[in-house]
Amino acid sequence: MSTWNPTSQEKKQAGREMFRKEYFWRNLVTVCGILIIALTLSIGVFLLYKGSGTFYKYGHTVWEFLFSSDWNPTDGPSQSGGAVGSAIYIWGSLITCGLALLIALPFSIAAALYMTEISPKAGTRLFQPATEIFLGIPSVVYGWVGLTVLVPFIRSIFHARMGGFSVLAAGIVLAVMIFPTITTISADAIRSVPDAYRKAAYGLGSTRWQVILHVVLPAALPGIMTGVILGLSRAFGEALAVAMVIGKTRAFPDSILSPTSNLTSAIAADMGNTAEGGEYNLALWTMALLLFLMSMLFIMLIHKVSGRKGKDHEA
């Protein structure tokens, strides 16, 4: 710097060059990053602000919201005194997701094993791309197929009382939706199990089944769990496809052939019609907050599970 004596013009030029090369792009990228963080935070804060209104503005208890099934909020600008028990919706969300997982998990793990351990060639060339295409199908398509094929099928096979709209239909639709998520992530996890593990097990005289069951699956478990949690969070937040086949009857289901309702379809059905800031409206916001908190919980679980995975590999 001391030997070079630039004119002010040159200085300006160099400064501009420096700005362009370094600061501008670096700052742009930083701003983008901060924007995303700010966006997530502001959605969280917004939901917290709106969703807590049920409790402080209308004086309902958290206990009532979570565990009462008496749902009759008032819908008007200055009315209050209704009931916001959302237990039916919460239970509906939980039971459909649980059923979906129960249906999807065996298929997902079997498919993941097939495309990694049994037939890796067909797996990577055919199976994996096919599963990934599954991921891209919009949920309305699943819902539509569920409504036109699955619901009539359940109606005619099981003679369901409410015309085929049922927990079973919702569970199957969700199972098909989360199957590709769990499968692809499980397959990745199984693939990343070091080959040395398998060779060691074979060297000790294990059969292929024993290698898979006792070595590969336990080693890939954290990855499979991540897939399960991601699948669950997709199922939990899915609104459209479930709403089309669940029947949205506001009652606890008697059996898996009974219709019920869930959080997302209740929000989707009523949000646009309710009075802004009214008891009904805020109760729906509280449901949205609950969904947000659930997905946060799922994400924290993933971090916990994948953290364990890292430690396992070090050991």
Place this chain on the structure above:
Amino acid sequence: MWNKRLIAAFTSGLLAVSLAACGSSSLAAAAAAATAAADSATTAADAGAAGVSGSVTASGSSALLPLVKAAADAYMSVNADVSVTVNGGGSGTGLKQVADGSVDIGDSDVFAEEKLDADVAKTLTDHEVAVITMAPVTSKSLGVTNLTTQQLTDIFTAKITNWKEVGGPDKDIVLVTRPSSSGTRALFQKWALGGASEADNKALETDDSGTLMQTIKDNDGAIGYVALSYLVNNTDVQAVSIDGVAPTLENTYSGAYKVWGFEHMYTKGDGSAAAQGFIQYITGDAFSAKMEGMGYGVAAKMSSAAVSSHK
């Protein structure tokens, strides 16, 4: 240089999308769905264009939506200088958006006072643009064409659960309703069921009248209710008379058929010149034949007997 501008444009676009998703309360709930973000971006862009003279935006009631859409197309073909953009979203959304100025016209099934604070509702001007008539519908195969108000009430409150109790075949009744916040439902409950609340714990709920029609058609023994506009050219379901009065526009005009309501278009104050022009067109004589053809009633044709019965 150009790619710097491109990225700046992209960034601001991203910002607009995210802000729009935050700002619109009803859509923020569905923010998880990428489509919702895209929709709200469109809405925001439309709302932004409202300042330009000759453009009108409307949102709200889904029951009124088909009519407003048809009117918008017809109006734009006679008046090429005005562009009309119409969205659904529900009555609550329409009223909120017109009150805060995001749209020029808020379509609603109900009076603004029912959804907004009194002092906010006061700033809006009500235009009763059409009459909507609700009809109970059942599956064709049942052969039920008439029910008394009492029978209808008992059916929807689940006191009667089999069609044989009202003269039909021995079949379980499957109730199909609309969401409890729906304007269609509020209207039906008030005028057809005498205010009795429907048995939600025994009914299938459908988000829109199209799905409701499909559900009725697919399920023997199903009963629900839709606006007359869904029954134009319909052969799939059976419209049911109440106390011997058929759900038709003529019976609505004369006051013989009770289950109807005014559809409202609200403007903030008097509304923009373009919005006023559009509302005048939709209520005008030129459009009334088209309106009746779509199954909506013309507000001006309501007899005083009919109007006073709903006061």
